[in-house]
Amino acid sequence: MKTSSSVITTHRHLHIYRVKKAVIPWLFLLPGLLSTFVLRYYTIFQGLKLSFYQYDVANPPGKFVGFEKFGELFRNTDYWQAWRNTFVYLVLIVALNFFIPIIQALFLGEIIKLRGFFSTFYILPAVIPLTINITLWKWIWEPEFGVANYLVKFFGADPIPWLSDARWVKFCIIFPGIIGGGFSVLLYLAAILGISEDVKEASMLDGCTGFRRMFYIILPNIKFLILIQFVLTTMTALQLLDLPFQFTDGAPAGASTSLPLFIYHYYTRNYDYGLGSAAAMTLMMIIAVITFIQLKLNNQESE
Amino acid sequence: MAKNISEKRLKIIAYFLSTIFLLIIIFPLFYIVSLSLQDDSEIYSYPPRLIPREGTSISIVMDYSKLENQSEDELKDTLLKDSTLAMYSTIYELNRETISEVKFYGTMDGKTVFYSRAHGLMLRLQLQFGTYTKARVSSKVLLANGKYLESAEALGYSFDINGLDRVYDTMELGKNSYSGQMGEYLKTTYNTEGDFKGTIAAYNSILLLENYKYYYLTPVYMYKNIPSIQKYSFFAFMFNTVITLVFAIVCEVVICSITAYPLSKLLSKKTSDKVLLYFLVTLMIPFVCIMIPQLILVKSWGMYNNYGGMLITWLYPYPFYIYLFKGFFDRIPNAYFDAARMDGSGELNTFLKICIPMSKPIITLIALQTFVGAWGDFFWYFLVANKPELWTLNVAIYTISKTSQVRQNMMMGLSVVTILPVLIITAVFSKQIKTSIMSSGIKG
Numbered sequence: 001m002k003t004s005s006s007v008i009t010t011h012r013h014l015h016i017y018r019v020k021k022a023v024i025p026w027l028f029l030l031p032g033l034l035s036t037f038v039l040r041y042y043t044i045f046q047g048l049k050l051s052f053y054q055y056d057v058a059n060p061p062g063k064f065v066g067f068e069k070f071g072e073l074f075r076n077t078d079y080w081q082a083w084r085n086t087f088v089y090l091v092l093i094v095a096l097n098f099f100i101p102i103i104q105a106l107f108l109g110e111i112i113k114l115r116g117f118f119s120t121f122y123i124l125p126a127v128i129p130l131t132i133n134i135t136l137w138k139w140i141w142e143p144e145f146g147v148a149n150y151l152v153k154f155f156g157a158d159p160i161p162w163l164s165d166a167r168w169v170k171f172c173i174i175f176p177g178i179i180g181g182g183f184s185v186l187l188y189l190a191a192i193l194g195i196s197e198d199v200k201e202a203s204m205l206d207g208c209t210g211f212r213r214m215f216y217i218i219l220p221n222i223k224f225l226i227l228i229q230f231v232l233t234t235m236t237a238l239q240l241l242d243l244p245f246q247f248t249d250g251a252p253a254g255a256s257t258s259l260p261l262f263i264y265h266y267y268t269r270n271y272d273y274g275l276g277s278a279a280a281m282t283l284m285m286i287i288a289v290i291t292f293i294q295l296k297l298n299n300q301e302s303e
Numbered sequence: 304m305a306k307n308i309s310e311k312r313l314k315i316i317a318y319f320l321s322t323i324f325l326l327i328i329i330f331p332l333f334y335i336v337s338l339s340l341q342d343d344s345e346i347y348s349y350p351p352r353l354i355p356r357e358g359t360s361i362s363i364v365m366d367y368s369k370l371e372n373q374s375e376d377e378l379k380d381t382l383l384k385d386s387t388l389a390m391y392s393t394i395y396e397l398n399r400e401t402i403s404e405v406k407f408y409g410t411m412d413g414k415t416v417f418y419s420r421a422h423g424l425m426l427r428l429q430l431q432f433g434t435y436t437k438a439r440v441s442s443k444v445l446l447a448n449g450k451y452l453e454s455a456e457a458l459g460y461s462f463d464i465n466g467l468d469r470v471y472d473t474m475e476l477g478k479n480s481y482s483g484q485m486g487e488y489l490k491t492t493y494n495t496e497g498d499f500k501g502t503i504a505a506y507n508s509i510l511l512l513e514n515y516k517y518y519y520l521t522p523v524y525m526y527k528n529i530p531s532i533q534k535y536s537f538f539a540f541m542f543n544t545v546i547t548l549v550f551a552i553v554c555e556v557v558i559c560s561i562t563a564y565p566l567s568k569l570l571s572k573k574t575s576d577k578v579l580l581y582f583l584v585t586l587m588i589p590f591v592c593i594m595i596p597q598l599i600l601v602k603s604w605g606m607y608n609n610y611g612g613m614l615i616t617w618l619y620p621y622p623f624y625i626y627l628f629k630g631f632f633d634r635i636p637n638a639y640f641d642a643a644r645m646d647g648s649g650e651l652n653t654f655l656k657i658c659i660p661m662s663k664p665i666i667t668l669i670a671l672q673t674f675v676g677a678w679g680d681f682f683w684y685f686l687v688a689n690k691p692e693l694w695t696l697n698v699a700i701y702t703i704s705k706t707s708q709v710r711q712n713m714m715m716g717l718s719v720v721t722i723l724p725v726l727i728i729t730a731v732f733s734k735q736i737k738t739s740i741m742s743s744g745i746k747g
Contacts, residue, residue: 021569024650025565025569025570026565027561027648028561028562028569029561029566029578031558031561032558032559032561032562032582032620032625033562033578033581035558035618035619036581036585036619036620037622038589038600039593039597039616039618039619040593040619041585041601042600043590043596043597044588044596045441045595046596046599047593047595047596047602058399059306060477060599069694070400073705101461103320103323104653105314106326107316107317107320107324108321110314111314111315111318111321113315114318116734118321118325119737120729120733120737121325121328121329122324122325122328123733123737124328124329124332124729125328126675127675127678127722127725127726127729128332128719129332129342129516129677129678129679129696129697129700130697131696131697131700131701131704132335132700132718132722133331133720135714135715135717135718136334136335136338136718137345139338139711140334143347144349145346145347145349145351146351147334147351148481150350150351151348152527171641176331178327179327179330180324180326180327180328181324183512183672183675184614186737186740186741187740187741189741190741190742202616209309209310209313210309210312211309211312211313212309212369212700213743214313217423238589239589239591240592241590241591242681242682244362245682246681246701259587260591262396263591263592267594271326273595276591276595277595279591280591280592282588283589283591283592284587284588284589284592286307287587287589291586291587
């Protein structure tokens, strides 16, 4: 009698144990799953839904129009202009901003004394808020009293209206990133210092010294980190919103409007949530495609 | 031998270039400070100035001996009027000079009976946002509706018919280029009552540092009907920022770690991969795509224009952090957890007592990364809160910079006040920050 009851309790314990084992992980996951669902899946679904409506502020969501908004979007010249601008931003970011931290880290890796001192200062750009940096640079680009035109005149060229010049405005917005620094320098530096001493010494013995060592030994060894950072940079560049918004808000005449800013303008200026959402969906599709291609490339890389 | 030379050359170039990079990185900071110490005439000068000029202190001396017969109250009123006229007109008429301080001495029979002193920026604040908001400077406007009394209260003064112990340097009186023109316009344009004795000019760089006091007061002058800004000025924005930062860091660390723990230690690999994918897929969703739906949602929950709406966005666990946490937990041997479970420790207990204490490096890293992300965050706060009492520093600086009366030096002054605390924190914790990032394991 006693034994059988204990068997039953063991059984029950086992049962409870199994249920617990199955349920507990999901209790841990619950907050994250839920908030991700509400703040990302639900909202993006709402965004998709909005793109099929002629939004009515007084009576949301307004009239269902099917794919009409997408047609309207693709006929919108501003939309294509925004894509062109976004592409220019991407090229400028890669050309002016992306390589600087790599170069900084490469040279920092060669320094032994004072490395701590230098790297402390290299963090600075990460802690100065973007808004302050933009306020400063707006003044530097100021046509009449700014430093930029002072230098231009100093070298004998004609002053440029910078932020109000459609040809220069995108350059002006991206250029401040050229000072580099930030946390990415430290990431590269960690990768460089992580290269095993054996590899370095062997290369030295083979006569691979100085700049040759930098190009043929160190760079290939941090290739993977560079690739990852490149992917992140591409993503950030495609989602560029704060910078053009705070610098010029699209002026002059849409010359600095990135695609995210175009979307924002349709949301806030025209209250055309349908068109804005349609544009947002196309942006997401492009980003999804790029992510997919990059995942493929990464897989090939690791094989 | 050849090896040594090429290594040496590289080393020299490395030091040289790193120094250049260092200077380039410091330049914006230096220029922010420099601009904040320049006055209106200097920022609007060509060529642009990198080093601010010394501050000029102007003392104006006027004599009232001829008003001996007036009663004390009448005399005081005359002096208040004259000091107001003299001080504001100095700032206005000498706007090409760096006037950092104006002092006014009223004398009678060789004694100083009246003294008032104001910093140049204080006078400008009064003209832009204070007593004389957007008014044209003329004797009529300055004295209208008893405004000079209000202004004198704000600037501060001392008056004693029997004489104050304020003395000015009689030797220097009138020995500067300003005296002539000032005597002229004070008499003719501003119709002051007293007899102009002359001015004293002194130069002092310390006066420039006093600028920051008035930059700090600027928001107080700009947002008169917001109690929190009246009381704490810029620290009201700082407070909002700190709230968002703390909430962001706590949420990201807590939610990402409790999400990563079962993915790493409790679920089968197959389920774990699927759940991780559920999170990682959302990385592809740009913020701008969900911005408006999220705003509509937050509004429908009554969270527009309050802390709730500003903070809710941080409840979303950033998938990359989950991934990093999971990677870190994967490297902790299972034996630790099994041992704890054998001792009858519940899963939550195991997580809190075993897993978390071992995860300090990754927690520091995620906290830092979240800090940097949240510190620069602007758009969501900008959309969800339009009341000044809810502004974070970024929103405040952006909005203030859009206000037409605010000049670059004032903006930069506010910026210095803003970044100083962060710079100090960075300097103090730089070692920890560096080690945590460099040992983070995201080496590719």
